[in-house]
Amino acid sequence: MKKSNDNNALARSQRELFVGIRDFIVFKFKRMVVFNGVRDFTKMRFLSIELEKCENIKDLEKLCHTIYNQGTKHILMMRVLFLFFDYFCKHLKIKRLRLLNEEMLVNFLFELAKQRKINSMAKYVMYIRQFFDYLDRTKHYEFYFSLKNIAFAKHRDNLPKHLNSKDLKSFIYALISYKTRSSYEKRNKCILLLIILGGLRKSEAFNLELRNIVLEKEHYILLIKGKNNKERKSVH
Template sequence: MRYNLDFKNSFDTTMLFWIERFVRNKLTSLSNRQVSDKNKLAFIIQQLVKGTKSIEELEVFVKEARNIGLNGINTYFNPLLKLYNYTSNLGLASMKEIDEELLSDFLASETSSLSDASKKNHRIALLSLFSYIDKQNENEDGSSYLFKIELKNWGGLSGKSGTKLPSFMNQDEVNRFLEAIDKYEFTDNIAYRNRLIIKIILYTGIRVSEMLNLKLKDIFNEKDVYMLQIRGKGNKPRVVMIKKSIIENDLQNWLNIRVCNSDILVCNQKGDRLTQAYVSRIVENILISAGIRKEKNGAHMLRHSFATLLYSKHHDLILVQEALGHADINTSRIYTHFDKDRLRKTTEIF
């Protein structure tokens, strides 16, 4: 069913309606292979069919969808949440007042401090939303209002922010961090689980989402190592290894008390999937206890630390690409910036 572009009573409610419709479309079109609770996803979609009362309520449903494994939804929704708040302050009367210039102004003001990758995600989210509206709105005569948003001339990607080098720990900081993991006092019976999560991410470089989606059947005992079968972005499979001695104690103790509602390896105390935000809070708390300060203290920093040390030790970009599951080797090249031996040669030129 198609709708008149401005059929709601006010601009804010109309904007909310179109973002809500777009999010609902994405919930049904994004890959649901890693969704841990299909019934929960069906419930969320049904609630969006009924409609939400506010952007905050819609945000709650999006977070719930992400928490059950639909990770890509945030890439689309977060920029649109910013757009909703941005346009709400402009006093617009009609969706037709939105054009390339307004969206370029929005991107310039809202993404100035972000990396190029985040800026691209914002642009993609806007293009996707207005392309969707182009196809779904209908005038009384049966025609459609077309925004035809392209944002080809937006120069934000060449701004002063540029591509940021990732935060990472050096070898000394990693050693201090590992000591802090074992000393940190966790509450209740979650110590074995939390140490297991952090050690696997740090020693293999897998993404937090990949860790939280890891299933019992994905772990294989191979002599002195565990082989982990990972499903990466785009459901691309790869295998990583970790020495058995590193996680054996935490793994076995966790399995003895583990009570999960599905076959995922780790879960919260209700038996459901853990959130990435929770894992990042754990990492940040341990970093603080170890006296380590980084620009970004989240769990993703562990992946950058693994990749940086891996390249520094072996100088093998293909190995880094395969270990991290990068589709393009150029994504892995950022870790060559931390090759101190190579950079040291520049000091000897004279």
């Protein structure tokens, strides 16, 4: 998800959300300073004042980065609020913030989960829940979002780039022995064998035509057009 522009000409609901995010960050920041045992209270007091009078989403995010660099690492989790603000501005056309419902919020979280690890998502959900609890308590909204029973699917691990010699031989044997039941299976089996035994690239196998297969001296020759239309031969 890309971040949106700045706060210029925000709609009413967007402005309400920005103010809520800013005030929540101020609230959390003050608690973080106390619990983290920060030594330079003068610097932190200055940053707190800057947060309170901030009127721009980009400036607010920059201040959070400054706070992070000062040693208050937990502020990093506020990133989810900036991502939500961007999503809200781009995709949610509601006139008032209080018209936001839990389904809209869950849709945002599932979109975000496509790009984030499960551990990060668990923390993001926690901070989003805290944020809306804060709005209910301090600004008299009535969201009461539970955000419970949300399960995010694990990203599939990438397959190994190469099979070892033993596994490759086993795969070829299983492929040759497999009895196809349809023309589609025959086609797919042939494509796999061409790629494995012929050294063809996937695109080369897909583009192969009967006229590209010729018999020369008891061997079949594959006339292949590779990258940049360069022709090469594969002997079988």
